Amino acid sequence: xxxxxxxxxxxxxxxxxxxxxxxxxxxxxxxxxxxxxxxxxxxxxxxxxxxxxxxxxxxxxxxxxxxxxxxxxxxxxxxxxxxxxxxxxxxxxxxxxxxxxxxxxxxxxxxxxxxxxxxxxxxxxxxxxxxxxxxxxxxxxxxxxxxxxxxxxxxxxxxxxxxxxxxxxxxxxxxxxxxxxxxxxxxxxxxxxxxxxxxxxxxxxxxxxxx
Amino acid sequence: xxxxxxxxxxxxxxxxxxxxxxxxxxxxxxxxxxxxxxxxxxxxxxxxxxxxxxxxxxxxxxxxxxxxxxxxxxxxxxxxxxxxxxxxxxxxxxxxxxxxxxxxxxxxxxxxxxxxxxxxxxxxxxxxxxxxxxxxxxxxxxxxxxxxxxxxxxxxxxxxxxxxxxxxxxxxxxxxxxxxxxxxxxxxxxxxxxxxxxxxxxxxxxxxxxx
Numbered sequence: 001x002x003x004x005x006x007x008x009x010x011x012x013x014x015x016x017x018x019x020x021x022x023x024x025x026x027x028x029x030x031x032x033x034x035x036x037x038x039x040x041x042x043x044x045x046x047x048x049x050x051x052x053x054x055x056x057x058x059x060x061x062x063x064x065x066x067x068x069x070x071x072x073x074x075x076x077x078x079x080x081x082x083x084x085x086x087x088x089x090x091x092x093x094x095x096x097x098x099x100x101x102x103x104x105x106x107x108x109x110x111x112x113x114x115x116x117x118x119x120x121x122x123x124x125x126x127x128x129x130x131x132x133x134x135x136x137x138x139x140x141x142x143x144x145x146x147x148x149x150x151x152x153x154x155x156x157x158x159x160x161x162x163x164x165x166x167x168x169x170x171x172x173x174x175x176x177x178x179x180x181x182x183x184x185x186x187x188x189x190x191x192x193x194x195x196x197x198x199x200x201x202x203x204x205x206x207x208x209x210x211x
Numbered sequence: 212x213x214x215x216x217x218x219x220x221x222x223x224x225x226x227x228x229x230x231x232x233x234x235x236x237x238x239x240x241x242x243x244x245x246x247x248x249x250x251x252x253x254x255x256x257x258x259x260x261x262x263x264x265x266x267x268x269x270x271x272x273x274x275x276x277x278x279x280x281x282x283x284x285x286x287x288x289x290x291x292x293x294x295x296x297x298x299x300x301x302x303x304x305x306x307x308x309x310x311x312x313x314x315x316x317x318x319x320x321x322x323x324x325x326x327x328x329x330x331x332x333x334x335x336x337x338x339x340x341x342x343x344x345x346x347x348x349x350x351x352x353x354x355x356x357x358x359x360x361x362x363x364x365x366x367x368x369x370x371x372x373x374x375x376x377x378x379x380x381x382x383x384x385x386x387x388x389x390x391x392x393x394x395x396x397x398x399x400x401x402x403x404x405x406x407x408x409x410x411x412x413x414x415x416x417x418x419x420x421x422x
Contacts, residue, residue: 120335124249124331165409168408175406176387179390179391198379
């Protein structure tokens, strides 16, 4: 497959090409570059140098910087989703389920703040770039779909009773998590516990004990 | 006051200088430039040209691009806060209060999506710039403080009963609004009503009818 094909083949091409170790090095280098310089300040030249690959190979795999950025966020989100799903799968009560969500938020704020920054950076870029807008919308749908599936499964098991459709509950929980992550990262010295407590009380309306 | 003084005088200087019509033109030009090019792509040269002022004047008023960006967001947030406070002041019931919040979210998504983008852009920049981080933290505190004051006032009037401390309730409501705004702007074709309905149900736990 030529570089031109890779660029025009759209979303399919990277997925196949990304198995290689070099592609992983490129994604890691882009993540580090965006954290240090921002997306606007990160060029294919930086990333190629830091990944130890040629600029041509970078073009071959990803075509555009925007597509590479989307790939970074997609991989990180996949990891986040898998960790959350594993944690929620073990829930035996509504409280367990809520605890899993709070741990997920905590991981996001303490361990994975680069992902939060990347998500918001992707959002601001999506306002001026249709390719990114489409990819981000798809990412949001997928994350919500996975969480909605976890919620539905736990309702079917009789562990929780949902206060609204799974898709709507998942949409509210993810919005709340992102908004809280932004505020907690912005005011790191503020005591977050009262706010987490209020958020849990609100979420409990949507994830109740079974009747 | 020299340009150098304006730069070193910190947050005090712009506030005083900003009364002028030229300063307003500069802020408006910066807002338009960031919407079109992003913060990273907006330079003092662009903004000076589009505001019809000299680059020197721009430096005199704002010192750095970061400080100008913060000023844009601060002014827009002030307008948003004032509109929300006016809307909430008229609430006679908990439902009225919640309706005011939903209208605020709707304004943010439909009318003022540039502000949402700017807020998130400021957040991503704050991760790499301490001056912006400090200014954004102060903005978040102020917005939360204003909403908490509205909540406290309505509890004192016997209009609502809060499910947690006003500051924590305000923190949850603002986080939810920002997270929902991001998702609604990212997926404009999705039916938002079920998610808004679920969000209102969750918020109702924190803003209940008086006992």
